[in-house]
Amino acid sequence: MLIDTVAWVRIEDGRILCARPRGKGVFYIPGGKREGAETDLQTLVREIREELTVRIDPGTAAHAGTYEAGGPGLPDGALVRMACYTAxxxxxxxxxxxxxxxxxxxxxxxxxxxxxxxxxxDDLNSRGELP
Incomplete structure (x- = not known):
């Protein structure tokens, strides 16, 4: 099972923006799951508007990497794929x-x-973007 997500990488002053959803104890990179046939950028714009009330400028979006991992709280064998963009x-x-x-x-x-x-x-740290 693959959970397909898109995330917004926003770094300011050497820190990255994270958000904690209501009722959860964990912070995440802002973003969320694709709906239907949405593109990465459509998903990014919609999710960030829904979560953080700002408008992403899709013309400035740049792919920052795609990552996959399992983790606690996921069904056995499930992976989260997170396509990350700056904008x-x-x-x-x-x-x-x-x-x-x-x-x-x-x-x-x-x-x-x-x-x-x-x-x-880890990637951002290795590139010196997240000390």
Whole structure:
């Protein structure tokens, strides 16, 4: 079973934006699951608008990597695939009704995110983008 997701990589001042959904104890890179035949960019724009109330500028989107991992809380054999993109945005970042909290994490916070997000943290750290 493959869980197909798209995520927004937003780094400012050496920290990456993470969000914690309502009722969950874990932070994630903002984004979510594709609906129907949506493209990566359509999914990214929709999910970030729903979660953080800002508009992603699809013309500035750049693929930052795709990662796959299993993890706790997933069915046996399930993998999460996370296609990651950087992009500019318009508006003021604010958690929506489905997001309890947003936070800016450094590499030291790696253990606070799921395994697939940890792969992104490792990549960003190795490139010097997430100290």
């Amino acid at each position: 500019s945005y318009e508006g003021r970042l604010a958690p929506s009704s489905e997001i309890e909290e947003v936070a800016w994490f450094s590499y030291a916070d790696r253990e606070r995110v799921p395994p697939v997000d940890q792969l992104l943290f």
